[in-house]
Amino acid sequence: MNQENGAEIIVEALIERGVPYLFGLCGHGIVGLMDAAFDRANRIEMVSVHNEQVAGFMADAYYRVTGQPVATFTSCGPGSVNIQMAVATALHDSSAMLAITGNVPTDQFNRMPFQELGQHFQADFVTAMRPYVKRSFQAPRADMLPAIMDQAQDVMVAGRPGPVHLDVPFNVFTETVDVERADGAAPAATFRPQADSEAVERALELLASAERPLILAGYGCQVAGAGEAVRALAEKLNIPVATTPQGKGAFDENHPLMLGPTGRDGVYAGNRAARGCDVLLALGTRFGDRSTSAWEPGITHDFSAQKLIHVEIDPDRIGRNYRPDIAMAADVGAALAQLLKAAGEKGIGPLQKAEAWLKRAQGWRGDWRAAIAETAGCDDEPIHPDRAMAEINRAVPDGALVLSDIGSHHSWMVQQFEVTKGRRLFQSGGFATMGFGVCGALGAQIAAPDKPVVAVVGDGGFLMHASAVATAVEYDLPIVWVVWNNGGYVSIRDIQKGYFGAERTCATMFRSQRSGAPVSSDFAMLGKSMGAEGYRVTRPADLSEAISAALAARRPAVIDVRMEANAVRRTAGGWNLSPLKGAPPNYDPDPHLA
Structure with a gap:
């Protein structure tokens, strides 16, 4: 028998399963777990971020690259509410992670202390997390944790992988109990059912x-x-x-x-x-x-x-x-x-x-590729998306990990980014979450430190999560963010135009409310202000060179690419938002079924 507190039980169980990292953000409700990880820094590393969502997106991407789940740590109240978007993204995209959240001490349950969610049930964060995870556990006693940790880490990877949640009251992190440890780690559960x-x-x-x-x-x-x-x-x-x-x-x-x-x-x-x-x-x-x-x-x-x-x-x-x-x-x-x-x-x-x-x-x-090639050589400024994709394909090296955020650029990435020569593409498909590409790049780079990592992101999503650049600088992660700067939430503006009319767009483009003039951040300067490299690209021919230079520098880099916001994309599919009908495909030279 060993005497261990709740936090030590959790961290030791993670280490036994080979979990190398804890991604998270400090808070008073989680300091007990952080203290146990401090004593085990040679076996499991904490990575600190500037927004809880960043930690969740990192854990998601880390699993997609390696197939090894990692854990996140966040505090009670707003600290853990903030990670829900990233956890939901992982659920929709079958990505395993363990989200560990702190809660108020058990002797304060139902007293509405600082940051308790207790409107309908004491310390009720498990209810808040239920829609976003495969299973949510709460441990009101430390002696429950050994069994919970085994179950939680099995559930994550069994069948369709997904996130699991563990909620721990503050006092349980520090309570000491007797723990009997078997020799060697319990094998991870694997369930790969065969077909009939x-x-x-x-x-x-x-x-x-x-x-x-x-x-x-x-x-x-x-x-x-x-x-x-x-x-x-x-x-x-x-x-x-x-x-x-x-x-x-x-x-x-x-x-x-x-x-x-x-x-x-x-x-x-x-x-x-x-x-x-x-x-x-x-x-x-x-x-x-x-x-x-x-x-x-x-x-x-x-x-x-x-x-x-x-x-x-x-x-x-x-x-x-x-x-x-x-x-x-x-x-x-x-x-x-x-x-x-x-x-x-x-x-x-x-x-x-x-x-x-x-x-x-x-x-x-062949017909489709020939049609795309017609505009892939366009020299217009701002840069035509077809030309931007040609330059990105030219510059991204073999074996690179590429992440796409959500926005108008994502449609072009799905259509035209060439997943060849060992390249891998990661995207938020099920939940379509802005921020996955911006922040997930951190987890991907930690997962594969020797591989080039490129994130193609929109200006809208990048503005939401620009703190990821500061984290890359802190941990010396040589990620290249290619910011598709088209001055707004263009994918949503285009939906407004398509369903309601070209003159009925609102609240989707970044403009001065006083003058109506476009408002655009200088993302290259923003990157430099955090200690990263910064590049601004206005000419099509300069884009591939900027990406190559940024990758060669092996430092975090932000490339601000001035993009044409009004280019029309070739479409071979469609999308309806019932009861409204979307536009039919604009490219269909051979419409017959057979």
Whole structure:
């Protein structure tokens, strides 16, 4: 038996599971945990930030890069309320983290002390967190913590990964109890359910009989680390592959079988093939409105004339938006391994009947790329987004970690950023949270200190979370932020224009309320004021050079890029906000389904 206080139990349990970092922000309610981490600084490192959301976004990105969950620490009251947005983002994007929040001492429950949330129940922060986590635990006694820590760290990674919350009253951090520790750490729970073998057989038969088969790789392929398995099945059967926007990067986008993303921000080949196929193997997707063009038949999908095989680890996501002909509630990687094994045993190879279909699909990909190239060389100032994407693709090196924030730039990133040559793209897809790209870059760089990290962010999102730059300077993290400076919340302004009319935009552009003149921050100067490098780019030809120079300097850097706010993006998908109808695709040279 060892004598340990509650904080020591928590920190030791994290260390046993290999957790290397605690990301967070100090506060009186969490100092007990911080004290235990102080004594163990050689085994677990605290990283301090300037806003609790930053810590949550960092933990989210760290997990996406490494597959290893980390923990956050925040104080009671506003300190922990502030992390909820980042935790919700992690839940929507299947990212595991342990959010540890401090609370008021148990002997002050129901007395409404400083920062207690107790309107309906004492120390009630667990209720506030319930919608955003897989499970919320509260430990009113220190002797409950060993079991809670085992359960919490298992729940995070079991099935679909996600955030878990642990709420600890102040006195529990310092209360001492007897703890019996087994030799060695308990193994982390892993749950990778396989598909029903009969469903695998039927799915393979349906694919083998198809004339126009398509694989749709969703974000579940990324979460499961199944990109190589997707490629292996596609190559074995010679089937083209599209991705959902969040699944972008499941494997190299220059691969001849890769058609690109579907939906609102997708490309022509992805959408055209998705609506024209006769059998769709959908892997790890919930068929959300953004990836399906708001379920409008004939734009991205038309299941009145298609067969659907749906593989998804969460049973409650199967059939929610489209009823499958064959359903597999399974881990994507496990199901793909079963399909590959069965294909090998049955001697099923390239599908001869699908050769003409594949050639047509590759033609659609070539047509789309040729259309994009027409404006990718534009020399206009401010910079046209198509040209900006060409320069970003040129400058981002092989193996780089790239994060996109949310804003108008995100649509161009989904369409045109090339996830090739070992590059990885991370984005907030489910919750679409401004700040993930700005702040998550810190977690990505800590996770992969030797890799280049580039965050492409909007001016709106960067203004919300610019403190991330100060943290990068403090911890010597050589992140490059490319700020897409178009003077406002342009994606929302465009929605106003599309649904209500061009003359009915309001509260979306950054302008002086007195004169109406544009108001734009000097983000290069802002970066310099915090100790980072700062670059201002107004000419298209200078953008790739600025990114390359910033990466070579190996210091935190902010690149302020003056962007054209009124450029029209080519669209091959759509998006409706019921009851309002969005604009139809403006690029559709071959609208026939078959």
